[in-house]
Amino acid sequence: MIHDLRLVLPALAAWLTAAVAIGVAPAVSYTLAAAAAVAALVVLAPRRAGTAPRPLIAGAVLACAAASAIGVALRATAVGTGPVPDLARAGRTATAEAVVTGDPQVSRSSRRTITVRARVETVRRTDVRVPVLLIAHDRRWLDLVPSQRVRFAGRFREPRGDRLLAAVALVRGAPSVLSPPSGVQRAAETVRARLRAATDDLPPGQRGVLPAMVVGDTSRIPPDLADDFRTAGLTHLLVVSGANLAIVIGAVVGLCRLAGLGRRRAPPLAALAVCAFVVVARPEPSVLRATVMGVVGLLALFTGRRRQGLPALAAAVLLLVLIDPALARSYGFALSVTATAGLLVLAPPWRDRLARRLPGPLADALAVAAAAQTAVAPILVMLSGEVGVVSVFANLLAAPAVAPATLLGALAAVIAPFWLPPARLLARPAGLAVGWIIGIARVTAELPYATVPWLAGGLGALTLLAAAGAVLLVLRSARMRLLLAALLTGILLAVIALRATAPGWPPPGWRLVACDVGQGDAVVLSAGPGRAVVVDTGPDPGAVDACLDRLRISDVPLLVITHPHADHVDGTPGVRAGRTVRRVLTTPRTSGRAGRLARGVPARPALTGQRWSVGDLTLAVIAPLATGPPLSRADDGSTINNASIVLVARSPGFSALLAGDIEADAQRALAGSVPPVQVLKVPHHGSRSQDARFLAAARASIALISVGRDNDYGHPSPTTLDLLRHLHVRIHRTDREGDIAVIPTSTGIATVSRK
Structure with missing residues (x-):
């Protein structure tokens, strides 16, 4: 070793x-x-x-x-040289032609934001060849396939902290497709599309997860299910990795041996299967790492030498990093490598120890699950600021269904391009296996304290490693093991007692709830039992609908759309689902989008100085201060943000300032008219564009930031967070706490998070 x-x-x-x-x-x-x-x-x-x-x-x-x-x-x-970096440094707009190099991805934080990896080959009549990241909002970008050549117009900006990327381009409109995909990519997309067709008869969750497990196609996974997989520590099953490749190689080699092809004939066929698998699954970091390791293993098998896992992993890492240095900063690559290292280094001794007290198969499964989760825990903490408590047990329970789902799904993918009916038959038992995995993900994600908050970033990883080292030292002493067991038992009893006596969700007497809708806003103000005023609806109808269901809201006397950006208005159908919406309030400069989404509901513009009363809740409109021509798509983002409705909400023992997405210019104009409140909904998801006088004028004790996890905009800005801390405001964020409720207490107000 x-x-x-x-x-x-x-x-x-x-x-x-x-x-x-x-x-x-x-x-x-x-x-x-x-x-x-x-x-x-x-x-x-x-x-x-x-x-x-x-x-x-x-x-x-x-x-x-x-x-x-x-x-x-x-x-x-x-x-870093040439016309594209020059455009990015100047922040200019240009038309370019590019070749798509990766599958378009929908942002987790904003379902309307699409990112596409591409290689610009022509800009301003100059031939170039540099990698860029395209950020678009038109859904037609999702139809692109790697190797297609497209023309687009967009504003080029400098990438942050990545010198291997020439620019980030904010794209306008749909792509202009100049050429079809290559023959290989057309064949790969045919396999993926036919596999999707073969799963059409399955329930929605199985329909999305099975293609993800087999070929890495995550396009149909519901966002809430993806969150459950993340909480349960099962996200690795939604991407193609070494486990998938090992199952495919094992099946091919096994079939070759059954056919009597012998030890030397099986590896070349397995290598062909690996190549086909990589093309269909796309060369993602985990697939590349697994491919190189698989090829090393096949060479060992072909030459008759004993395969050694750790040297093979080291060779894979060295080769891939030298070929593609960008992998060095890929979290997916890091998770894949560390998980494999955990299986190679930690799992064997742990399995031997467990085998002394447990049956062999159970010891193997538990050691593998624990080793992989232990190895990746520091990286997951860096990403999420959470430690998964149930992930080992979730993986242990899901493990028996992974191989049947992968093998049957892979067989369906092979057959589907030629004959769809038998592929659909194979997809049904594969769907049953996937259904078991989905059930495990949903149940474990809903368990109390499935994840424990921890420090995020590098400091979080270091403290987790230090804590793990301290636990190992403690476990070396029998007396310390007894003390640790007693302490953990006491903590467990305390948690059970707290959980048993907790009021549940929503907390009694709640006045405001900031819904966790990803990168967007949706605020609910209580107006009596089953009634609420809703301010903005977020980007996803399902997310706001689920939040209102949890609050048991059936009547919405007033729906306020602060401004017509997608992350504030696109969830409107979710508010109307099964509920009565009586009136819509929009900015006087509305583009009409909110009215179209809320068709059939009376709509009117909000006027400065206007007051509304719903039960014991009162709303006062303090912005926008001036009107102008209706907003259009030609207006830039700041113009639309500054047209936001700004409200002051009051009810007994509670007051809040809901500031939409207004930026520093509009905030400066309002700073003298802001009344003191208890709660501030921080404008524009905590972006950098904030006016210190405006934030200070609110004199709030609690700041709520509605923001999506790992969003593409860097929200909330560290500068804004520092400013709020300097004002001695307690900061609460939906990306870390989920739904956040504000309740009055005998000494003021308090917050309760659903997590």
Whole structure:
């Protein structure tokens, strides 16, 4: 094992060097590469007889670091020069032609935001070849397939912290398709489309998850189900990874042996299957890592040598990082590699220990699940700021269904392009296996304290590792094990007692709830039993509908749409689903979009100074201060944001300022007319465009930020968070706490989060 770990060090050096070099100027990377190369030459220089042997591992580490740094520097130099980076630095708009290099993805935080990886090849009549990230909102971008050439118009901006990307382009409208996909990509898309057709008769959840498990097609997974998989620690099943590839390779090799092809004939056929699998599943980080490892294993099988897992993993990491340095900063790649490392390093000794007290199959399954989750825990904490408590048990319960679902789904994918009826028959038992996995995800995600809040980012990962080290030290002493068991038992009893006596959701007497609708706003103001005023509806009808169901709202006397941006208006059908909406209030400069979504409901503009009363709830309109021509698509985002309705809501023991998405200019105009309140709904999801005087004038003790997890805009801005902390305001965020309720207390107000 020590020898294997030494072989890992060069790969780790290349990985870490690339991750650092991507974020610095090319000159720094060149300097780093030169220093590492000189040091490697010194270390590996021939020695005279009788002197100490050369430290080969140290030399290999330095040589790999030098190769990684020079590779990043050369790419960054090539990407950072030319017309595209010039456009990005100037923030200009241009028309370009590009080749799509990755599947279009819908943002998790905003269902209307679509990101597309592409390679710009022509801009302003100049031929180039640089990678860009396209951000679009037109749904027609989702129809694109890798290798298609498109023309688009957009505003180019500099990427943040990624010198291997030439620009980020904010695209207007739909793409103009200039060429069809390549023959290989057409065939791959045919397989994916026919597999989707084969699953059409399955329930919605199974219909979305089965193609994801088989070929990595996540286009039909409901957002709430994806969240349940994330909470339960089962997200890895929704992406193609080494487990899928291992199942496919094992099935092909097994069939070859049954057919009598022998040990030397099976690997080439398995390699062909691997190539076809990668094309259909797309070369994502986990697929690439798994492919290289699988090829190494096949070579070992072909040559008759014993396969060694850890060296194979190290070889895969080293090769992939040198070929594509961008993987060094890919969380998907990091999760894939660390999970595999956990299976190779942690699982065997844990399995041996568990086998002394448990049946062999159970010990194997528990060791594998625990090792993988332990290995990826620090990275998951960096991403989410949460520690999964139930993930090991969820994976243990889901494991028996993974192989049947993958094998039957893969067989259906092979048959579907040629003969759909038998593919549909195969999809049904595969769907049953997937249904079991979905059930596990939903049940475990709903368990109390399925996740525990933790520090996010690098500090969170370090503290988690420190806590794990402390636990290992404690477990070495029998007395400390008893004390730890007693402490954990006490905590468990306390949690059970708190859960048993907790008021549930919604908390009694709630006055306001900020719904967790992703990257958008939806605020609910209580107006009596079963009645509420709703301010904005978020980007997703399902999310706001679920929030109102949890609050048991059936009557909406007033629906306020602060401004016609998708993340505030597109959820309107969800508010109307099964409820009575009596009136819609819109900005005087409305584009008419809110009225169209709420057709059949009387709508009127909000006028400054206007007051509304619903039960014991009163609403006062304090903005927009001025009217103008109706908003149109030609208006920029700031113009539309500053046309937002701004409300002051009051009820006994409660007051709040709901500021829509107004930015600094509009805030400065309002700063002198803002009354003091207890709660501030922070404008524009906590963006950087804030006026300190406006925020201070509210004199709020609680700030609510409605924001989507891992959103593409960097909301909330660290500058805004620092400003709110300087004002001694308690900050609550929907991306971390879920639905947030405000309740009056004997000493003021308090918040209760659904999580």
